[in-house]
Amino acid sequence: MLGRNVRAKPALLLGLFLLGCRTGGDLTPEGTTAANGSPVSQSDTTYREYVLVLVAAGWCGACNQPSFPGSVNQLVHEARSRVAAIGAVFRTVGVVLDQPPTKAFEHATRYGQFDELVLGGHWGVAAFLLDLVDAYSPSEPWDTLAFPGSYIANIISSCKVNTNRANGIDHLVLCFEQQVDSALAHYPRPYFSTRLTDYYSQTNSAGTPAGWSQAAVRTTWLSNLYRQ
Numbered sequence: 307m308l309g310r311n312v313r314a315k316p317a318l319l320l321g322l323f324l325l326g327c328r329t330g331g332d333l334t335p336e337g338t339t340a341a342n343g344s345p346v347s348q349s350d351t352t353y354r355e356y357v358l359v360l361v362a363a364g365w366c367g368a369c370n371q372p373s374f375p376g377s378v379n380q381l382v383h384e385a386r387s388r389v390a391a392i393g394a395v396f397r398t399v400g401v402v403l404d405q406p407p408t409k410a411f412e413h414a415t416r417y418g419q420f421d422e423l424v425l426g427g428h429w430g431v432a433a434f435l436l437d438l439v440d441a442y443s444p445s446e447p448w449d450t451l452a453f454p455g456s457y458i459a460n461i462i463s464s465c466k467v468n469t470n471r472a473n474g475i476d477h478l479v480l481c482f483e484q485q486v487d488s489a490l491a492h493y494p495r496p497y498f499s500t501r502l503t504d505y506y507s508q509t510n511s512a513g514t515p516a517g518w519s520q521a522a523v524r525t526t527w528l529s530n531l532y533r534q
Contacts, residue, residue, distance in 0.1 A: 354394040358385050360420075363403040364413045365533055375416045382418075397421040403429050431475045434530035438482070438523075448529040450522050453515045460512035467508050475531070476501050480508040482523045497532065 360378060362369045382398060389396040400420035402410040407426035414423055437449040438458055465472035465481035472478050476498035480486055486505045489495070493502055528534040 354392075355397065356385070356389045356394055357397050357399055358382060359399045359401065360417065361401040361403070362413065362417070364409065365404070369413070375418075378417050399424070402426075430531040434475070434527050437526050437530060446529075448525050451517060451519070451526060453517070457512055457515045461510055464511040465508065466510065468503075468506050474498075474501065477508075479523075479527050480505060481510040481512070482527070483520050484508070484510075484514070485520065 358381075364370065368374060386396050398420045399422045400414050400417060401424040402414045403426070404410040404413055405426050410425035411423070414420070414425065435458060437446065438451050438453050439455050440449070441452055442449060461478060461481050462472070465478055467477040467480055467486075472481065479498075480490075486508055490497060490505065492504045493499075495501075
């Protein structure tokens with residue numbers, strides 16, 4: 307995949323990507339039209355598809371600026387025109403990270419129509435695990451931990467809650483904290499509310515890495531999973 311920046315903008319991501327040059331035949335969807343309106347033949351061996359991807363969220367400060375949707379629409383128009391000039395296919399994909407998906411959809415409507423939408427998702431889980439291993443950055447003051455990747459792998463492979471192997475990020479959080487906090491132990495709880503069972507115990511064989519802090523682990527998952 308070849309990425310081509312359209313213009314720098316304060317979004318989480320706004321980019322134009324060339325998704326390869328296809329070889330025609332049944333790889334070219336029947337009825338496909340280029341951005342300039344001309345049909346793309348199934349025998350066309352130079353078929354190219356450009357996809358503009360916007361990744362945004364309601365908690366992205368720049369995304370909430372009144373002028374931001376207009377700037378995005380301007381760039382979409384510019385990209386569509388450039389792609390049309392070369393006779394290629396143009397599509398737009400919107401990825402909105404808010405939870406629940408209904409909230410994400412509400413934010414997505416600020417930008418008009420997309421050919422495809424991806425709403426919600428567990429992006430915070432990946433961000434949490436990354437913050438456990440990456441170096442400190444002043445832009446993320448909550449991210450004070452830098453564990454070895456092997457420690458994360460050992461937690462994932464050995465963590466057990468209530469004698470059962472971990473099967474969710476809530477279970478892993480208990481093992482990273484090395485405790486079952488009474489505030490989280492019983493349903494209903496302020497966090498991980500979709501887990502209907504109570505937590506009684508956690509065990510793991512990963513040990514305690516240098517720099518480990520129960521309070522720092524709590525701050526990291528609260529920041530990434532709940533924006534607190």
